Amino acid sequence: MTQKREDFSALLQAAKDAAGRAYAPYSGFRVGAAVLDAAGRVFTGCNVENASYGLSLCAERAALAAAVTGGAQCIQALALWFLDLSGPGEKTPDGADTPCGACRQWLVELAPEAVVVTNQTPEPMSVDSLLPNSFRIQPKNSRK
Numbered sequence: 001m002t003q004k005r006e007d008f009s010a011l012l013q014a015a016k017d018a019a020g021r022a023y024a025p026y027s028g029f030r031v032g033a034a035v036l037d038a039a040g041r042v043f044t045g046c047n048v049e050n051a052s053y054g055l056s057l058c059a060e061r062a063a064l065a066a067a068v069t070g071g072a073q074c075i076q077a078l079a080l081w082f083l084d085l086s087g088p089g090e091k092t093p094d095g096a097d098t099p100c101g102a103c104r105q106w107l108v109e110l111a112p113e114a115v116v117v118t119n120q121t122p123e124p125m126s127v128d129s130l131l132p133n134s135f136r137i138q139p140k141n142s143r144k
């Protein structure tokens with residue numbers, strides 16, 4: 001991959017700003033995401049938790065839903081900012097912060113060509129490297 005994380009500093013800043021607005025009272029783990037489309041438009045999202053834990057929404061999916069809602073075409077990059085490096089959630093000390101499995105499947109669906117950068121991983125990542133051999137279905141409806 002020719003691009004470097006530094007090439008996405010503005011997008012990472014947008015993700016950091018979004019992380020500051022996260023609603024994460026249960027995990028104490030705030031995450032922000034920012035999506036860049038081919039027209040240069042940016043769409044952001046943060047994680048939004050719920051007392052019924054399984055209903056919680058990740059930052060990546062919030063940003064991707066905002067991008068779809070805003071009519072984004074050809075998503076080129078997704079930046080992620082993990083704001084809380086320690087706290088009530090007790091992250092594993094050796095774990096790199098990357099999108100969860102559900103968000104990877106969303107990326108395959110909505111942003112297969114995107115470059116993924118985070119504040120916790122030095123190198124940009126492709127969606128294919130995050131979820132190789134992914135499950136896909138050829139959509140019947142051409143309306144995306």
Ligand code: THU
Pocket residue numbers: 024027029030031046047048049056057058059060089098099100103
């Ligand atoms: N979270 C995200 O927003 N994105 C990820 O890729 C991993 C996890 C959120 C979900 C939950 O609100 C909190 O982080 C702890 O798992």
